[in-house]
Amino acid sequence: MLRRLFDAAVSAADPARVVPAALPPRPKGRTLVVGAGKAAAAMAHALEQAWDGPLQGLVITRYGQAVPCRRIRVVEAAHPTPDAAGLAATRQMLALLDDLSPDDLVIALISGGGSALMTAPASGVALADKQAVNDALLASGATISEINTVRKHLSAVKGGRLAARAAPARVVALLISDVPGDDPAIIASGPTVADPGSRQDAQAVLARYAIDAPASVRAWLDNPESESIKPGDARLAHVDTRIIAAPGLSLAAAADVARREGVAPVILGDAIEGEAAEVGRAFAGIARHAASAAAPFGRPCVLLSGGETTVTLRKPLDGTARGGRNVEFLLAMCLQLAGADHIHALAADTDGVDGAADIAGAIIRPETLARAAAAGLDARIFLARHDGHGFFEALGDSLVTGPTLTNVNDFRAMLIV
Known part of the structure; x- marks a missing residue:
């Protein structure tokens, strides 16, 4: 489903x-x-x-x-x-x-x-300098809004x-x-x-995430002509x-399918942001509550959400970091659930590409951690390496769609049966 x-x-x-x-x-x-x-x-x-x-x-x-x-x-x-x-x-x-x-x-x-x-690139800013700033922002944990504030002014x-x-x-x-x-x-x-933002806003984003911008970028943002x-x-x-x-319309379409199949849909929101692993752990708590007798909507139900989380890469990395934000979310959620019964989840990017890999996302089930342990896979190590794709590929639980030729951000569904 x-x-x-x-x-x-x-x-x-x-x-x-x-x-x-x-x-x-x-x-x-x-x-x-x-x-x-x-x-x-x-x-x-x-x-x-x-x-x-x-x-x-x-x-x-x-x-x-x-x-x-x-x-x-x-x-x-x-x-x-x-x-x-x-x-x-x-x-x-x-x-x-x-x-x-x-x-x-x-x-x-x-x-x-x-x-x-x-x-x-704006006048005087080389493509290589813009690439360097872009890559640093992507790895910093900055939100898409913050990243685009800088991009607009360059x-x-x-x-x-x-x-x-x-x-x-x-x-x-x-x-x-x-x-x-x-x-x-x-x-x-x-x-x-x-654009209501300012070049000072762009400078503030670079300072907030300690981005060491090239001289040409700093000089351009000091120039009033850099205003959008x-x-x-x-x-x-x-x-x-x-x-x-838009994401909300896509969540509504998924909710319609759930209703037709006799599962109560609950839309948690289409604008959820935050560090992917932290959001995953929080959603594990929500899923546990939905699986309890105290939950107001009963079982079976499916909790739907969208938005765009971020992954802050912790250094030093060993070169195995392949995980996108959706598999990082699922890996952290899976560890927090610790094999809890009745809870299944999918998280994927609607464009078919989660992070750098041509994999949309993955699926977890109550037995995921047990299967991983039997295969000699330590989920905590994979999470520390930001290698969610490596973990789910090894289990055969990756979601591979190929390019979908559209993009309404992340899609998450937690099915409580």
Whole structure:
């Protein structure tokens, strides 16, 4: 059942389902498509299938996630660390936005992962310096909101700059949200959305996590020109931003499946953040309570949640750290449950990739720790190494979906039977 719930959550965010209904009318002038993210190619394909007029453009997606398009060029680049392919494609995308008129329409297809894929470092900041800051933030335990605060101020495209470049054309931005709270200014670092944050906020994030930023980054953030596009900017007056898929909608779809199968769904929230292992231990307590006679909703039930936890890598590491936040969550939860009866759980990233491995997540059962011990696997050691993938692969409990071509963040389901 857990896998059916996950599949329902992913299906609810399928671009083929959500893009066509959100498309604007044809303009008097040209229609240009731009965008980036793990779902960008699938979104572009869905748009092409539904659009009845002339069309051209360019979108950037993660390596291995391209979808063939006839009129929109699809470029693959690196995620989560930007690379030269993403830089070249972003520069080409920006060039497409020059010399547009008020009669033209720009459709921006934005999804999770777009912040790394759509990369154009600000003036004087080398790509290598931006990569270094990005990698340090990813390993620091900073939230996605904090990371994107820095990214916006080191970019020529984020923080509303993409839409500002397209002015005076009309811009319709279609967003698939992968962030807690569905804030359009955070999704892919808000390339079409005004940014209320400041360069001082970006500097504060670097200081908070003791990031030793390169000199070019420090110098740029000291420069007032590093400010992003602010609310009220006239260049954003003709921008229409629409969230067409989001974690909450996917949790609701999973809840519908549970009801049809006679299991009471309880949605705990779609914006849960925190250190993955700590959240896993806390959720173990929630699951134990749900399994007790005192729980108000009875059994069977399933506790659903979404959001984005973080993993702070503790050093020194021995090179085995392969675990993403979902398997880290499950490993810590499993240890806290210590084989408690009646509790099963799944945690996975809806894009099909949890961390650096091409594995979506994993599943735990009451017998997981006993099976691990029989196989000579010490779950505590794997957790200390941040190697959740190694642990669950050895047990055959990994969840492998391949790229789903969408992304509404993490999906967690705890089934109490």
